[in-house]
């Protein structure tokens with residue numbers, strides 16, 4: 029990427045700073061959290077062998093790698109992410125997986141050069157909620173897509189429908205008493221596209237049609253013996269991490285409170301926390 033200031037520099041800095049924690053916790057993310065939603069996004073893409081695809085905000089590449097498998101022989105997928113460390117890990121993961129037809133690039137998808145109507149489809153697993161100007165970003169994405177091709181992504185519904193984020197965050201607030209300033213509606217972040225009406229307005233404004241927004245509900249299920257892994261993972265990213273960073277002296281008390289809250293919710297040897305996302309599909 030060039031050194032000129034970009035519209036999403038704050039997010040670039042945030043994700044690069046969080047990348048090592050994200051990479052450490054991605055086992056939890058992929059197995060316990062993202063699975064059913066990412067699968068819905070990939071299935072609804074209806075990718076075809078031999079096609080050319082883009083994965084927005086690919087992170088360490090799980091969706092790009094799965095998509096590359098689905099589009100052989102002859103298909104190609106490019107995973108794009110704003111964080112260089114995420115892309116370096118994605119490249120290593122793809123090499124380990126031995127999958128062909130896959131490349132990665134560090135870029136801000138809002139302004140990246142995406143070619144002129146060459147893509148046969150675009151997918152994203154929770155990588156589209158962080159744009160400073162979502163309409164500009166999706167307009168740029170549509171410009172890279174062949175008319176009639178599919179955009180398919182998943183994004184979080186509101187916080188209170190996602191107990192897996194809300195419950196640990198609330199336990200941490202119970203210790204520090206500090207309530208983070210709520211982000212403005214639609215501000216870049218995990219809930220940047222949590223309002224289905226806004227998704228519709230943004231995609232319509234970007235020139236997409238046949239916008240189909242599916243309400244997908246799932247559960248994050250953690251067996252009792254994995255609670256400590258869950259505590260570790262939720263403490264390294266998101267709301268609990270913010271609390272720990274702001275109140276380093278209370279780190280242990282915060283983490284103990286999260287652990288105890290999750291233990292209290294065990295039922296029959298399992299912890300079950302609701303999760304909810306939108307699976308969105310639209311036609312370029």
Ligand SMILES: C[S@@+](CC[C@H](N)C(=O)[O-])C[C@H]1O[C@@H](n2cnc3c(N)ncnc32)[C@H](O)[C@@H]1O
Pocket residue numbers: 036039040043044062084085086087088089090091108109110111114135136137138152153154155156158159
């Ligand atoms: C929640 S993570 C999801 C990563 C990956 N899709 C997964 O499911 O494992 C969001 C990703 O979006 C990337 N991202 C945020 N803003 C971006 C932008 N403007 N352009 C490209 N990537 C972006 C972040 O660096 C991060 O890797």
